[in-house]
Amino acid sequence: MAAPMLRWCCPGRRFAFARVGCGSCHRRGPPTGSTSNGKRGQSTVAQQPHITAQKPRKGEREWAAVVGLEIHAQIASNSKLFSGSQVHFAAPPNSLVSFFDASLPGTLPVLNRRCVEAAVMTGLALDCHINRKSLFDRKHYFYADLPAGYQITQQRLPIAVNGSLAYSVSVGRKPSQMVTRTVRVKQIQLEQDSGKSLHDDLRSQTLIDLNRAGIGLLEVVLEPDMSCGEEAATAVRELQLILQALGTSQANMAEGQLRVDANISVHRPGEPLGVRTEVKNLNSARFLARAIDYEIQRQINELENGGEILNETRSFDYKLGCTVPMRDKEGKQDYRFMPEPNLPPLLLYDSGSLPPGADPQQVIDIDRLRERLPELPRVTRERLVRQYGMLPEHSCALLNEVGLLEFFQSVIKETRAEPKKVTSWVLNTFLGFLKQQNLAVSESPVTPSALAELLDLLDRKAISSSAAKQVFEELWRNEGKTPAQIVAEKKLELLQDLEALEQLCRSTLEAHPHVVMDLKRGNPRAINKLIGLVRKATLGRADPTAIKEVLERQLSS
Amino acid sequence: MSVQASPTLFMASASAAVAALSDVITFKRVARLGEDALRRPTGSEMWARAVHLCLRAAARGRRGFTSKADPQGSGRVTGELIQHLERLSLVDFGSQEAVARLEKAIAFADRLRAVNTDGVEPMESVLEDRCLYLRSDNVVEGNCAEELLQNSHRVVEEYFVAPPGNISWSKLDEKQPFPHH
Numbered sequence: 001m002a003a004p005m006l007r008w009c010c011p012g013r014r015f016a017f018a019r020v021g022c023g024s025c026h027r028r029g030p031p032t033g034s035t036s037n038g039k040r041g042q043s044t045v046a047q048q049p050h051i052t053a054q055k056p057r058k059g060e061r062e063w064a065a066v067v068g069l070e071i072h073a074q075i076a077s078n079s080k081l082f083s084g085s086q087v088h089f090a091a092p093p094n095s096l097v098s099f100f101d102a103s104l105p106g107t108l109p110v111l112n113r114r115c116v117e118a119a120v121m122t123g124l125a126l127d128c129h130i131n132r133k134s135l136f137d138r139k140h141y142f143y144a145d146l147p148a149g150y151q152i153t154q155q156r157l158p159i160a161v162n163g164s165l166a167y168s169v170s171v172g173r174k175p176s177q178m179v180t181r182t183v184r185v186k187q188i189q190l191e192q193d194s195g196k197s198l199h200d201d202l203r204s205q206t207l208i209d210l211n212r213a214g215i216g217l218l219e220v221v222l223e224p225d226m227s228c229g230e231e232a233a234t235a236v237r238e239l240q241l242i243l244q245a246l247g248t249s250q251a252n253m254a255e256g257q258l259r260v261d262a263n264i265s266v267h268r269p270g271e272p273l274g275v276r277t278e279v280k281n282l283n284s285a286r287f288l289a290r291a292i293d294y295e296i297q298r299q300i301n302e303l304e305n306g307g308e309i310l311n312e313t314r315s316f317d318y319k320l321g322c323t324v325p326m327r328d329k330e331g332k333q334d335y336r337f338m339p340e341p342n343l344p345p346l347l348l349y350d351s352g353s354l355p356p357g358a359d360p361q362q363v364i365d366i367d368r369l370r371e372r373l374p375e376l377p378r379v380t381r382e383r384l385v386r387q388y389g390m391l392p393e394h395s396c397a398l399l400n401e402v403g404l405l406e407f408f409q410s411v412i413k414e415t416r417a418e419p420k421k422v423t424s425w426v427l428n429t430f431l432g433f434l435k436q437q438n439l440a441v442s443e444s445p446v447t448p449s450a451l452a453e454l455l456d457l458l459d460r461k462a463i464s465s466s467a468a469k470q471v472f473e474e475l476w477r478n479e480g481k482t483p484a485q486i487v488a489e490k491k492l493e494l495l496q497d498l499e500a501l502e503q504l505c506r507s508t509l510e511a512h513p514h515v516v517m518d519l520k521r522g523n524p525r526a527i528n529k530l531i532g533l534v535r536k537a538t539l540g541r542a543d544p545t546a547i548k549e550v551l552e553r554q555l556s557s
Numbered sequence: 558m559s560v561q562a563s564p565t566l567f568m569a570s571a572s573a574a575v576a577a578l579s580d581v582i583t584f585k586r587v588a589r590l591g592e593d594a595l596r597r598p599t600g601s602e603m604w605a606r607a608v609h610l611c612l613r614a615a616a617r618g619r620r621g622f623t624s625k626a627d628p629q630g631s632g633r634v635t636g637e638l639i640q641h642l643e644r645l646s647l648v649d650f651g652s653q654e655a656v657a658r659l660e661k662a663i664a665f666a667d668r669l670r671a672v673n674t675d676g677v678e679p680m681e682s683v684l685e686d687r688c689l690y691l692r693s694d695n696v697v698e699g700n701c702a703e704e705l706l707q708n709s710h711r712v713v714e715e716y717f718v719a720p721p722g723n724i725s726w727s728k729l730d731e732k733q734p735f736p737h738h
Contacts, residue, residue, distance in 0.1 A: 078694045085699035093715045094705060098698035102705050114694035135681065142647065144719030198716070207716035210705075334645055344684040362691055 064269045065296040066276075067232050067262055068224030071239060072217045073249040074193065074257040075118045081192055081216030082109030082152065089255055093209040101214040103148035108342050113364070115216040116159070118248035119190050120348065120369050122218055123160030125242050125376055126185050130366055132348050134159040136190075136340040141333060144208050145195035153219075155337050158189035159346065165222065166378065167238040168396075169231060178392065183235050184223040193217050212256075218249065224263060228296065229289030236260055236288060241377040241399060253285050262292050265309070266299045274299070275309040279323055281316055291316040295323050380405070388412075388419035397427055403441030404431065410448030417455035425455060429469065433476055445478035454483040464543050467492040494543050501534075501542055505550045508533050519555070527551065634660055 077087055085098040100107035123130050135157040138150040163185035168178045195213035197206045220239065226232045240258060243249040251258040260283070265276035279295050282288050294316075299309050314323040349355070351367040375383070377399055384395040398405045408426045412419060430451065434444060454475070458468045467487070474486045487493055508530060509516055515533075519526035527548065534547045639650050650656060702715055711718035 079692075079696050079698075084692070084695065084697035086696040092702065094702040094717070095715075096699045097702065097705055099701075099705075100698075102708075104705075104708070110692045111689060112694055113691035116691065140645075144717075197719070204720075205711075205713075206719045207713055208719050209716055336645060339682050341682055341684070344682065344687040344689045346689050361693065362688070364691070 061268055063266050063300050065227050065264065065266045065299075066224040066273060067226040067228065067264050067292055067296075068276075069222040069226070069232055069236065070261045070263070071220045071222065071236065072193075072259045072261075073220065073239075073243055073251055075115050075216035075218055076247060076249050077112060077114045077118065077216060079112055079114075080214040081112050081115050081190065083107075083214055084110075085214070087215050088211075091211055093207075094211060096211040097213065101147075101210055109152060109340070111343065111346070112216060113361070115190060116346065116348075116364055117369060118216070118246075119159045119188060119218055120364065120366055121246050121373060122220070122243065122248050123163065123188050124366070124370050124373055125246055126160075126163035126165055126188070126220075128160035128163030128185060128188060130160050130348060131157060132353075133157065134189075134346045134348075136343045136346070137337050138340050139191075140336040140338075143194070143197075144206055145197045145210070145213065147195070147210065147213065151192050151194065152340050152343075153191035154189035156339070158187040159348075160188040161186070163188070165235055165239060165242075167231075167234045169234060176391070176393070181225075181231065181235075183225040183231075186221040186223050187219075188221075189219050191217050191219055218243075224265075229292035232262060232292050233285065233289040237285065238377070240285075244402075245374055245377050245380070247374070253283055256283065259283055260288060262288075262295070264292060264295045264299065266296060266303065274303075275311050277309060277311065277323075278313045279316055280313060280326065284318070287316065287318055290321065291323060294321065298323065388423060390420070390423045394423055394427055397431075398423075401431065401434075401441060407441050407444070407448055411452045411455070414449055414452035415455045415459070417452075417459040421455060421459070425451065429472055433472075446472070446475045450475050450483060457483055457487065461494060461543060463487055463492050463494055464541075467494070467541075491539075492541070494541055494546075501538070501546065501550055502554075504537050504542075505534055505547065505554055508537060509551070509554060516555070634663075 074087075075081070079085060080087055080098075080101065083098040083100040085101055086096045088096060098107075100109065120130055134154055136152055137155040139153050139155065140150040142149055164182045165185055166180055166182045168180050170178050193212050193215040195208055195210040197208055199206050222235065226235060236258075240251040240253075243251040243258075249257060253259075262279045262282060263276050264279060265274040267274040277295065277299070279291060282291055295314070302309060313326045315326045316322075317324050348364050348366055351365060354363060354365060381392065381395040381399060384390055384398065385392055398408055404426070407430075408422065411422050411426065415422060430444070430446065433446075434441065451472075454468060454471055457463050457471075458465060463471065470490065470492060471483050471486045474481065474490075475483065481489070512530070512533065515526050515529055519530070530551055531544055531547045534551070535542055535544065538547075634656055639656065642648070643650055650659075706712045706715060706717070709717045
């Protein structure tokens, strides 16, 4: 249930006119007017929570912002959508380009089966209705990186429509206070990617690399059900996780595999929606929320100062931290949509409608794809909570880092320690070390087996937890030693000899009578001093809880 | 800057111009009318028809598209429309002759309206009854950068070279606005 956890940080504080905070995320109880789902949290659909002013002046009313998203995800396939050239991130310029990609005359598009399956799987994962018949269209515009002068897309009848995407936002300060929101998915369509242009302003020219031209894209259109940057960023994050779990896209924003455009407008609650602007070039997860919040604030400021919002396209300037108008896109674009004359309609089947004797390579069975859908992030999180008794925010954290869940599950398989212990070690210690050195899970010097062995030692009470931390640090240095070897080398084994421990405790009690008196007078913290003394005497090799037990026994007798 | 005129491209631009005026262009299935049946219109006739519709709608204000043959309109293409279509399609309508040819083509294509298409399901494409072939996801093309770059007028280190930003409008803007009839 719980989707990527969202730590609310008020955007209002960043700007000079700090008057906006996303009220929805500050609300403690159920949002007014919403229907409660009963069991887990409340679901709100198409909810427009009010943005309240931080320090409202007298007579000031509220603003509500409306954010819709268009997300383009590159399909993870070997070859492109309509041609057989390779899909690869880094390659010499124009080396992965076929004659069709370069739009040489006489070439025709041939649809890639894998891309259609990817679109259907994504549609099923987002609870969409899959159109049994979908059509391809041409969207015309002139740009140097679009050699054909048009992009083949699905405007009239896309492959999937009317779905929903659920995500969780935290309301209030405690991470456990989370609420599920849904945003409607308007449609999912297949379309071509364009090439890449490198602008050489010095020589007043643009260099074109068509390696990217023709790669299959999934365009996911989210309805304007979101109300601030943080909600949009969380929804995008959840979509990223879903696409990665399905394997339909690697959805890596840094490599340009996931691109987001936002449509933003503001209005007073109860009044009709305001003029919207489109913000393009949001290619970084980090700046997505910031850019959207900036634009919301800019529109509010503009309207409050008596200005008006133009229906324009803006771009986010990362260096300046603000949105700027894109000069190339002045005026409304006329795309002259027309049916793609070279492609018949795309027909999909289910097990009930499969034509008999059809070539399995040439037909796509939606029901078979539905059966083969992997576990979705939402389901995985719920399963982890159920199976291992962890908190929802822990399951979120496990899914949020690439490879962390697999690491966790490998450790669980090999160790006898309790799942809660494993969870704590993986999320706190292991992840902490990774973050400190900015490493990915795949680059970790500690293997799941090593951690499993360490946790076994801890579980058997062969070492204390502080000793375990020491061993972990040693393991991190990656000198090839096993935990058992490190324990032996550094003499970190817990004192197993109970008699020796009893003796040490007795002698400590005798050596420090005033502390004993202090304790008997009723100061409970004096026992800690005694424990500390005994530990020093054992050179840190005794388990504090065992010491405490022995001392208490000896004191009471 | 001259761009090879493409009938389909121009038709698309014209049809969009019409769509902007809230008319709908559909290609009706040509019923079997016997030997004197209209032959399937060619590309130039198709766009001419589209422009014709557009201009009539402009002349008479908005009204719905009917399948009955309408009486001939003014048959004139306005300067404003020409400019709009030129910008969209980058097709150069330099001369009066070209516009006259366009108007004649529009009139010719208008004969389509003689066909009664009441109750006929519109066709989406001539391929709509065919099967869409699905290719398996294998890499079989590419690695021909050298060949492709030979097509380009200017090349810098295996990149195609294009003018900066979007295609330059400067040539179009420099022309005299077309005389309005």
